[in-house]
Amino acid sequence: MGFALFLRSMMVLSLLFGLLFAIGMAAIYYADLDLSVAIVFAVGVILLQYAIGPYIIQWIYKIEWTAPEAFRGCSGARMSAFCWGSGVSW
Numbered sequence: 587m588g589f590a591l592f593l594r595s596m597m598v599l600s601l602l603f604g605l606l607f608a609i610g611m612a613a614i615y616y617a618d619l620d621l622s623v624a625i626v627f628a629v630g631v632i633l634l635q636y637a638i639g640p641y642i643i644q645w646i647y648k649i650e651w652t653a654p655e656a657f658r659g660c661s662g663a664r665m666s667a668f669c670w671g672s673g674v675s676w
Contacts, residue, residue: 595646
């Protein structure tokens with residue numbers, strides 16, 4: 587159920603952004619605007635997707651941030667060793 591919901595959500599979001607892009611390009615075409623306007627619009631849509639992407643992911647997945655002290659026992663030791671080996675501050 588969870589993966590199917592994820593696939594449907596991603597499909598809907600992709601189609602909505604595609605529709606936004608298509609409508610914007612059609613408006614630029616019919617308004618006979620310059621190519622630079624189309625490029626700025628395309629970059630703007632990409633930046634919008636980049637800006638709201640994390641919020642969409644948090645909405646789809648229930649993300650819960652955990653403090654490092656919450657890891658106990660074997661998993662905490664593995665996490666600490668992994669972070670230390672990767673050069674990530676723990």
